[in-house]
Amino acid sequence: MIATFESTVLAQPEIAGVVFSYQFGVYEDVRPAFAACRELTQHDGPTYYCDASFRGTFAPSTAWANGKHDDIKAADYALDDDACDARLPLHVAIVHGFAHVATRIIRCRPDLASDDVFFLAFCNDHIEIAELLLDQRPRIAELRRRVHPAADGSVSPASPLVAKAVATMLVRDGAKGLALLERFGLRPDDLPQRDDKRDALVGSTLENATIALDLFPWLYYPGLLESFAARGFLPLVQSLHQRGAACTVDAMRFAVVEGHLDVVKFVANILPEDRTTEVLDDAILGGHLDVVRFLFEHQAGSALPYHLDMAVVSNGRLDVIQYLHGLGTFDCTAHTVDAAVSHGNLPVVQFLLANRCEGCTRDDVVQAALQNGHLDMAEYLLSLGYPFPTSTTLVDEGCFGKLEMLGVLKLLVDHGAPWNDDWMVHACTANNVPLVKLLHPRMSTCSRIDVLLLAMEAHAWDVAHYLLANCLEDLSIEALEAALRFGRIDVASVILERQPELRHHNELLQSAVESRNTEVTRYLLAASIGRPRDCLLEIAGRPAHVTDSKLLLPFCMDAVDHLDNVLYLLQLVELPDRRRATMLQLITAELTFQGKKANQTIPLAPSVAVRATALLEAGDVVDWAQALVISHHCHHGAIALVRDAELQAQLTHLLLSKKRKRSTSTSDESTATLQP
Structure with a gap:
């Protein structure tokens, strides 16, 4: 085998890398990614609008995690929204987890790299990409580059992107993400504001939050102890308190509301007793029995008369209500039971009516149950002798998705209520087919209200199919438009x-x-x-x-009139504010076919045929087609659209010659007419 430069030099990766480093270009295997971004996206402010073929072109034969075709929001990809950002191919590859494409792009186009690539990898939980890029950072200095200018002229990363990146690493299982953040070199000025740190830490696991504060102690901010109390992170609450952070009433309040009894006990032992009484209302609102019991047992004399009312109205937890009732120190009103009825909390209503003497608002309570779509509640109250409402009952629109609404409406009608058109509208938009089946034969709503359109606008497709099968009313163009708009x-x-x-x-x-x-x-x-x-x-x-x-395009072509097709295709080329390369990719093959068909009956003028044919063979089908049309129509204005100077000159000469011939012919005809 004969040795060549390629086989002996470029076959050695180290030497090849040095040689290629002096060349600027894109590797063959990532050309589709660059082509997709260049030819299939359209930038407009904060959005890069993508053609339907973008994904398949960008990464052929690759499965995308999200199968839905979406446009690209600049903010989600750390891209500039003021101008088309050259980093688009690289950032798309990172966001969607294409590690090979991302690393290859950086190898051939290091000028596109910045520390944004790390934050994007972290944000989208692609730690394998972050690790690969960190491995390359010693050799590619651009991976340390910052591109976001701050108000003072310095450069710093975009804060929301960084906060999301840190938050994603903190919420995942295991600490590898945090180790990569440390290796990356996360700095205090990456998260300069209190809100940035709070957003980063808000969803963290206990293990990762503990490690993060050890690795990045500057993540601490005033109020962090309260945030950890709300999460129930007792070890961190204790640790921060030992380091000097104060245990506040807010810390106890947040722990109480979320039901973290161990944190409640710890903070209660630190706060003065007169401060802990402030959280009793929060305990009742939270509805956690163990917390409520602890506070009442350790805060003698702090109970207030309205606490039972509060427990019923706020959360309706039967165990809490039973506990408070057992203390025997709380008042209860008829309105309290009314509230339980409205919420549909039948066990609480049964308990209160059986164990309390206050009762409820006798004439209104069944109506409250029906208005809120609680059939079992209404039937229970009626069984106890409470009267059926005599006034019109307006059922809440939000209840019509319940299956029990079938029984509620039947009960209303059985007691004399008229069938209501609004019932049909609400049943349709709630996609409640059984209810629609009940209502549809009994009222004329469909003749006056486009319920099919309303159902489709609410994505109630089961009801839409039922109406199409059973409703004989004329269908509107608006309904058809809605079906097509939603892709149905x-x-x-x-x-x-x-x-x-x-x-x-x-x-x-x-x-x-x-x-x-x-x-x-x-x-x-x-x-x-x-x-x-x-x-x-x-x-x-x-x-x-x-x-x-x-x-x-195929549906725009006439089957017989090929010249008209050519004229239409040339009209497309002449459209302003279009990308010429995109247009030529669209029409070149069709224009060639239609032009050759037209050329069979409309020959090119001999004086331009040689140059026009040469241009066609060179791939310039537009000028060739222009020559064909101009030769036939003698349209002088179209010559300016011809790009080839030689052909333009030939066409100008051709039209002048034809004009002179027409003038001579007209003169001869006039002379013959004047002769006797």
């Missing part, structure tokens, strides 16, 4: 089958195209709905609409 082609197909005249609304296709709803666009095109040419004029040449443009 199954519902749209039923609507169009019932009322085919709705297919003549051309805005259906336009809306689907504008919203980049590719599947709906494909469906409408197959059904011959809409004006494809008008729609393509709106989106052709826009990177975020590449896929939809490709779908539309």
Whole structure:
């Protein structure tokens, strides 16, 4: 085998690395990522709008963790929202966990690297990427670069991004993430504000919070002890107190509300007794019996008459209510039982009516149960002899999702209440099919209110299918638009089958195209709905609409009039504010085919044929097509659109020659007319 420079030198990775370091470019295996970001995204302020094919192009044959196609929010990817950020390919690779793509991009384009890549890796819990990048940092200085300018002109990372990164590492199992943060070199100025530190620590595990304060003691902030008390982190509460942090009433209050009895006991032993009485209301509101019992047993004489009322109204915990009742020192009112009825807490109501003498508001209590959709409560109260309401009962809209509403409405009707149109509306939007089945035959709501539209707007698709199968009223274009907007082609197909005249609304296709709803666009095109040419004029040449443009193009071509097709394609090329490269990728093959078809009956003028054909063979199909059209139509204004100077000159000469011939012919005809 003959030795070559490639086989003997470049085959050695160390030497190849030195050689390639003097070259600027992109490795072959990451070219798709750069191409996707360049050709399939459209930057507009805080958003990079992505074509439907973006993901498949960026990382072919790769499974994305989130299967949903989403646009890219600049803030979520640590990108500049004022201008198109060159770091987009790298940051997309990191956010979505493509370790190989990310490391390869940094190797060939280190100028795109910054310490943002670490925070993105931490934020998205890709610690394997963070570790790989930390391994490369000694060799790639750009990985230490900071890119976010602070108000004073210095540079510092974006605080929300850092806080999220630290929070993600603190909430995960194990301490490896914290070890990587230490290796990265997390600094006090990364989280300069109190709120930043609080956001970072708020979801931490006890183990990680303990380690984090040892590694980064500057994470401490005033109020941290109270935060740990709310989480029930007794060891850290004790540790911070030993280091001088005060145990406050707020610390005890937070622990009480969350039911952390061990923390409550610790703080209670430190606070003066007159301060701990302040949290009794919070204990009742929290509804944790062990905490309530502890406070009452250690705070004799601090109970207040309204505590039983508070327990019923706030949380309805039967064990707490029974405990307070057993103390025998609390008042209770009829309104307390009314509140329990409204909340639907039947065990509490049964206990209070059986063990207290205050009772409830006799004439209103059944109505309160029905208004809130509590069938079992209403039936219980009626069994005790409480009267059925005589006034109109307005059932709360939020109750119509309950299965028991079927019984509630039957009970109302059995006692003389009229069928109410609002019931049907609320049942539809709550996706309560059994209730809709009950109501639909009994009222004329559908003839006056578009309940199908309301159901679809509420994503109540079970009800929508029922209505389509059972409601004979005309269907609205708004309902069809809603079905398509939400991508429910199954519902749209039923609507169009019932009322085919709705297919003549051309805005259906336009809306689907504008919203980049590719599947709906494909469906409408197959059904011959809409004006494809008008729609393509709106989106052709826009990177975020590449896929939809490709779908539309075949439907824009006439089967016979090839010259008209050429004229339309050239009209697309001439559109302003479009990306020419994107447009040419769209129309080149079709323009070549349509132009050759037209050329079979409309030949190029001999004076331009050689140059135009040479341009076509070189890939400049647009100038060739312009020459074909200009030769046929003699349109002088179109010459300015020809880019090749030689062909432009030939076409100008051709049109001048034709103009002179027409003038001569007209003069000869005039002379012949004047002769006797």
